[in-house]
Structure formats: structure tokens, C-alpha cells
Amino acid sequence: MRQSALFAKTQKQLPKDETSTNARLLLRAGFVHKEMAGVYSFLPLGLRVLNNIANIIREEMFAIGGQEVFLPSLNPKQNWQQTGRWETLDDLFRFTSLYTKTDYALAGTHEEIIVPLVQRFVSSYKELPVAIFQIQNKFRDEKRAKSGLLRGREFLMKDLYSFHANEQDLDRYYQVVKESYDRIFKKAGVEAVYTFASGGTFSKYSHEFQVLTQAGEDTVHVCGACALAVNEEILREQPGCPQCGNKNLRREKAIEVGNIFKLKTKYSSAFQLTYKDERGENKEVIMGCYGIGLNRLMGTIVETSHDKRGIIWPESVAPFLVHLLQISDRPKEAEAAYEQLQNAGIEVLYDDREEVRAGEKFAEADLLGIPWRVVISDKALAQENVEVKERKSERVELVKLQNITDFLRATNS
Ligand code: ATP
Numbered sequence: 001m002r003q004s005a006l007f008a009k010t011q012k013q014l015p016k017d018e019t020s021t022n023a024r025l026l027l028r029a030g031f032v033h034k035e036m037a038g039v040y041s042f043l044p045l046g047l048r049v050l051n052n053i054a055n056i057i058r059e060e061m062f063a064i065g066g067q068e069v070f071l072p073s074l075n076p077k078q079n080w081q082q083t084g085r086w087e088t089l090d091d092l093f094r095f096t097s098l099y100t101k102t103d104y105a106l107a108g109t110h111e112e113i114i115v116p117l118v119q120r121f122v123s124s125y126k127e128l129p130v131a132i133f134q135i136q137n138k139f140r141d142e143k144r145a146k147s148g149l150l151r152g153r154e155f156l157m158k159d160l161y162s163f164h165a166n167e168q169d170l171d172r173y174y175q176v177v178k179e180s181y182d183r184i185f186k187k188a189g190v191e192a193v194y195t196f197a198s199g200g201t202f203s204k205y206s207h208e209f210q211v212l213t214q215a216g217e218d219t220v221h222v223c224g225a226c227a228l229a230v231n232e233e234i235l236r237e238q239p240g241c242p243q244c245g246n247k248n249l250r251r252e253k254a255i256e257v258g259n260i261f262k263l264k265t266k267y268s269s270a271f272q273l274t275y276k277d278e279r280g281e282n283k284e285v286i287m288g289c290y291g292i293g294l295n296r297l298m299g300t301i302v303e304t305s306h307d308k309r310g311i312i313w314p315e316s317v318a319p320f321l322v323h324l325l326q327i328s329d330r331p332k333e334a335e336a337a338y339e340q341l342q343n344a345g346i347e348v349l350y351d352d353r354e355e356v357r358a359g360e361k362f363a364e365a366d367l368l369g370i371p372w373r374v375v376i377s378d379k380a381l382a383q384e385n386v387e388v389k390e391r392k393s394e395r396v397e398l399v400k401l402q403n404i405t406d407f408l409r410a411t412n413s
């Protein structure tokens with residue numbers, strides 16, 4: 001893509017109330033725009049990152065047998081009354097249509113829709129287990145929305161729900177999802193610590209995936225012996241690590257990027273979701289639910305991967321692999337390089353702007369954080385070279401113009 005055509009540009013003026021590092025960098029780089037507290041528009045570069053994250057997650061969900069659906073945000077009040085959460089969920093957006101006077105909820109989670117839906121279609125042990133997921137916007141009336149993309153009032157979530165004939169099968173699948181989450185976070189370039197959290201009334205523990213950083217709102221206690229962590233709530237109830245008993249834990253700030261939870265029969269009971277077992281007896285379906293916040297994950301990547309000049313995207317989620325900067329007197333050579341890279345299927349943002357000075361282009365490239373910077377300069381061109389630099393390194397390499405595609409392909413494999 002040509003940078004001259006990009007409608008959303010970098011910003012110098014930032015909203016005064018925006019104090020979080022992730023939002024400040026993403027706003028400056030023109031990846032997102034703030035509409036109000038906790039609500040952001042995703043601009044072309046930001047959406048490319050969000051889509052890359054979604055694709056990493058979607059691929060993994062398919063690999064563990066997930067079937068993708070898309071459920072409505074606008075929900076009937078009745079479903080939320082049936083679970084009691086119309087009254088008890090304090091971050092639930094509720095409103096009345098001024099026209100029909102009907103009450104609605106804007107969903108912040110989807111048990112109230114998915115469980116009755118599965119109840120319509122599944123009735124026998126032969127149809128279990130089943131795992132259903134979506135990547136969809138959630139709405140929550142968060143009291144504080146001050147951490148940029150980490151806590152929004154409208155945000156994208158991957159929510160997976162699994163349905164089982166018995167608890168052993170839920171336990172088996174819980175482990176499958178756990179390992180899938182490990183792969184997702186690793187691919188996305190963050191280190192997530194598996195953390196014991198409260199399981200509510202239905203299970204001893206649930207688990208959170210916590211990324212250690214000062215920017216986090218959560219506090220976890222990390223065990224040096226087994227590399228797991230415990231959240232505050234669990235530690236109050238039982239001192240020490242539930243895994244290995246170690247009592248010498250390290251206190252850290254962290255961001256919860258995902259969690260997994262055994263719901264057991266909490267929602268199946270509310271909606272009479274039962275199945276007939278081998279003997280024809282009616283049994284309640286056993287459930288698990290598993291979430292990942294996509295905006296929050298994107299914000300977390302920025303919090304853990306940046307320097308004073310800007311963002312440093314991991315290749316797996318970067319909006320483009322290559323940022324091509326034309327600063328020479330020979331735009332034709334730059335055009336040819338752009339074409340060469342594009343023909344090779346390499347994703348390039350091409351800074352073809354004529355009115356922008358070289359220094360400014362360099363500063364913007366650092367702010368945007370695209371993994372590879374390729375500069376077409378007069379000095380390098382004199383030797384038929386281009387200047388190649390990795391965003392995360394200080395070293396500039398000279399590469400023959402005709403070899404640039406092979407060079408980048410080799411680094412990308
Ligand atoms: P928190 O304790 O941070 O409020 P939660 O326990 O309410 O999170 P879940 O309801 O389990 O979170 O949602 C699943 C995932 O969705 C979380 O692990 C997190 O990554 C993400 N998430 C939750 N709330 C928000 C929010 N307000 N903005 C962005 N992402 C969120």
C-alpha cells in the first residue's frame with residue numbers, strides 16, 4: 001500500500017485524558033481513533049493488526065475442533081432474566097427502545113444466547129462434545145475505562161463454549177484449550193503466565209493467562225519453581241502455589257489476556273440443556289467457557305514491545321512486513337523495488353510521499369513499528385544497494401537491490 005494514499009495519518013495532538021502507553025502510541029501512529037472513553041475506531045493500519053490477531057486465534061480454534069458462529073449483540077431481556085443476570089451483572093448494558101418500549105441487553109458475554117441455541121439442536125450423547133466459538137464485539141459498562149485498549153466499553157472478544165456429556169470430558173478439553181492458548185499467545189509475541197484464579201462456586205479454580213508488565217491492572221504472584229502464578233483472591237484463601245506448594249512467590253503487575261473457566265451445569269440448568277445418554281436417561285450438559293480479548297491482546301503487545309521512538313510489532317501481527325522508504329532522487333528505482341516486493345507476495349507499506357523530509361519518514365517508520373525498514377537512498381543506490389534495518393535492531397545492512405526479495409523472504413521463513 002502507498003502511504004500517500006493512507007487517509008489516516010500520524011497524530012501529534014493527543015486527547016488529554018489518554019494516559020496509557022498503548023493508546024498513546026496507537027493514537028499517535030494513526031492505528032486507532034478515540035471516540036470516547038473506552039471506545040475506539042480501528043483505522044486501516046490498526047485493523048490489519050487486529051485481523052492478524054483474529055486469524056492467529058481463528059486458526060487455533062479450528063485446530064481444536066471449534067465451529068465458528070456469529071451471535072447478536074442485541075439480546076432479549078427474557079434470556080438474561082432466565083439466568084438472573086439481568087439484575088446481577090453490574091456491567092451489563094440495559095436499555096429500553098424509545099419506540100416499542102421493549103427492554104434489551106447489549107451482550108457482554110454470550111452464555112444467554114449460545115445455551116438456548118445449543119438446546120435447540122443437541123439432544124443426544126451422540127452429538128457431544130461440541131465446541132462453538134465466535135470473534136465478536138462485546139459491550140460492558142466498565143466503571144473505569146482508563147487503560148486504552150486494555151479495558152474498553154466496546155471490544156472484540158473471542159469466546160469459545162464447549163459442551164460435554166461428563167466432567168472427565170470437560171477436563172480433557174480444558175487441557176486442549178489451555179495448550180491452544182499457549183500457542184496463540186506465543187505466536188502473537190507475548191509471554192502469558194498460566195495463573196490460578198477463583199473458579200466461582202462450580203469449580204475449585206479457573207485459569208487466567210497473565211502477561212507480566214507494570215501497565216497491568218491485575219496483581220499476580222509468580223512461582224519461581226514451577227513458573228505458574230496465583231491471583232490475589234486465591235492467595236488470600238491459601239498461601240502458596242497450588243501447583244507445587246512453594247510459598248516464596250514474587251508479586252507482579254499483569255494484564256489478563258485470556259481466561260478459561262469450567263461452568264459445569266450453571267447455564268445448562270438455567271435453560272434445561274439436557275441430553276439423552278446411552279440408556280436414554282436425561283442428563284444435564286457440562287460446559288466450559290474460554291475467552292480472549294483481542295483489543296486487550298493488541299494493547300498488551302504494544303505495552304510489552306515498544307521503545308521511546310514507537311511500537312515494535314512482532315512479524316506475526318505487524319500491519320505490513322516491510323516499510324519501504326523512498327528518499328532518493330530516483331523514484332523510479334523505488335517504484336521498481338515496490339513492484340518487485342509486491343510481486344513476491346511480501347506485504348509492503350511504501351512511503352512514496354514526495355513532500356515529506358527523510359528525517360520525518362524515519363521517525364514515522366519507527367513510530368509505526370513495521371518489522372523491516374528498506375530505504376532507497378542515493379548513497380546506497382550508487383552501489384546498486386538498498387539499506388535494510390530491522391525495527392528491533394540498530395544495525396543497517398546493505399543489500400543488493402536485485403536481491404532484496406530473496407533477502408526478506410529468507411528472514412521471514
Ligand atoms: P477483567 O477481570 O479484566 O474485567 P473479566 O474477568 O471480566 O476480565 P472475561 O469476562 O472472562 O474477563 O472476558 C474474557 C477476556 O476478555 C478477558 O480475559 C480479557 O482478555 C477480555 N476483556 C474482558 N473485559 C474487557 C474489557 N473491558 N476490554 C477489553 N478486553 C476485555
Ligand code: MG
Pocket residue numbers: none
Ligand atoms: Mg470484567
